[in-house]
């Protein structure tokens with residue numbers, strides 16, 4: 001039997017990865033209320049917004065207002081996604097309101113070009129100065145490598161290229177590197193193989209798994225990562241997030257499905273599943289449509305057999 005970590009850390013990315021993919025702009029007060037519910041449920045890491053250009057992602061144009069309004073809970077680490085120097089400038093006006101930043105690039109040239117209109121080399125160069133400044137500000141830094149397990153435009157993405165990018169991010173001061181399966185192309189065997197190599201090459205870095213459930217393989221991939229000792233995951237409540245194309249694609253692996261599975265496996269998360277489900281039901285109401293998380297339909301397993 002595989003040796004699994006006895007506990008894992010989960011970063012809730014729904015307020016960023018999820019809300020940015022919604023066609024409607026969610027009112028700031030609702031975002032702040034939902035972030036509060038997530039913190040109440042025991043989520044200790046929450047990505048609350050990003051500082052991207054408002055004309056590119058209007059859904060998150062209220063990032064500064066969200067930061068200003070959220071009620072900071074003790075023991076909760078709030079993070080923001082930073083695309084570039086300009087985004088960092090804007091975020092730093094609210095320096096006391098968050099603890100971590102995430103920066104991102106793609107391991108696929110085509111995807112990176114389509115996403116941020118830069119080559120990988122240009123992205124890395126830009127991120128070096130962002131990370132240096134963020135570290136001087138005492139911010140913990142995560143580097144996220146999108147399309148780590150496959151690219152919808154290029155197909156296979158060489159593992160070594162992904163790991164080289166991760167090494168550059170480590171050199172630039174990232175304490176954590178997240179590997180994103182941005183469009184749900186990963187499979188469990190590939191994930192096991194990937195993290196076994198990542199573990200060897202990236203000693204001293206927290207390795208994070210960010211899976212999308214686009215093809216229903218998010219949880220299987222999470223177990224594969226767990227089996228390689230990965231103890232840090234990113235997920236979205238309700239299964240929010242994902243990609244607008246093709247229509248109907250589902251989002252990130254759902255936080256409640258992930259938490260339920262981990263608890264059933266005896267892996268601690270520190271998260272109260274009922275509290276998390278309350279937040280997911282609430283965001284469902286705000287959005288006015290059912291979300292994809294299985295637990296929202298089935299509820300937690302009841303071992304006492306009360307139905």
Ligand code: ZN
Nearest residue numbers: 017210241252
């Ligand atoms: Zn994602």
